[in-house]
């Protein structure tokens with residue numbers, strides 16, 4: 001990248017409802033970003049771009065806006081597209097993916113817009129492999145699991161009221177793919193949402209943490225990463241950074257990147273200061289959680305056990321119970337779930353007086369069974385379903 005620290009237009013994309021958390025994470029990095037629908041925007045440097053990818057726990061990708069113009073005809077579109085410095089982001093022979101959406105604009109044919117832009121890229125860098133366009137993520141703001149999965153460079157193109165913005169994806173595979181979660185149990189939570197649940201509940205690593213329905217361990221593992229100040233991009237037994245799309249760019253500055261990684265690695269704490277416990281009644285899930293924690297390099301920080309909710313053994317001190325209990329949508333499951341949520345309330349009153357309870361909830365009626373007064377901290381979506389993060393305090 002250029003040595004010139006001229007401002008780049010950067011945007012950390014989040015699931016809906018997580019925008020303020022991503023902005024707060026950026027603020028903790030010394031970056032002033034503005035929460036906007038769908039993410040957090042700021043004017044920054046290439047170093048910010050590297051750090052944001054490595055460190056953001058709640059964002060799904062980071063985009064850089066590379067052009068913005070008005071076009072009402074294909075002639076205008078072609079003229080502007082030729083001026084975009086594609087060669088900074090695409091090497092000859094690299095596959096390119098275009099995700100185009102057109103709304104309320106003269107140029108409404110997304111395929112034709114994509115074709116013109118692809119021609120402009122080829123004109124700048126030579127013949128390319130065309131990767132199929134990924135599924136649009138506009139429907140619910142949650143990106144498809146496979147989106148940006150391949151090695152292609154993704155460009156996101158948006159036409160609105162005849163104004164076109166072109167952004168280059170800097171991340172590659174979605175950022176929730178930390179790489180540690182290869183073993184999954186039922187209904188695993190995205191790593192970004194698990195981190196949002198923790199950060200949104202107010203837990204900051206400085207109190208005990210318990211997830212008594214831990215499944216494949218995502219909440220406990222994200223908790224251990226936060227507690228030990230391990231950047232999510234460094235999660236792994238060797239603390240080696242994963243690969244990002246910007247590393248394939250001809251303008252990639254390897255020395256600068258090495259400094260960003262080194263600085264993040266130097267912040268890692270050797271152990272978590274407070275106990276982190278995860279348990280589940282399903283032995284297979286706990287086994288998966290253990291394998292995932294090993295891969296994330298935090299197995300020594302988490303005490304895992306196979307036990308039902310009714311038999312939890314909380315760590316001493318006043319802490320946070322953060323969990324994603326099942327919330328089955330099928331009618332037959334209702335009764336059992338009502339019992340589970342009221343059992344959670346009884347156990348909390350007996351074992352966890354004064355603790356904070358934070359749940360990912362998809363059903364207000366189930367939540368009410370817990371008998372703890374909750375306030376809503378976040379409203380988002382999980383796998384297409386509207387969910388809330390609710391937080392309450394167990395009476396002493």
Ligand SMILES: C[S@@+](CC[C@H](N)C(=O)[O-])C[C@H]1O[C@@H](n2cnc3c(N)ncnc32)[C@H](O)[C@@H]1O
Nearest residue numbers: 188189213214215216218281282308309324326
């Ligand atoms: C939605 S999943 C949690 C997923 C987890 N957050 C993850 O990322 O993999 C709910 C979990 O609650 C567990 N569970 C349900 N009832 C339970 C009970 N009574 N005691 C302990 N665990 C229970 C299930 O075995 C399941 O693993």
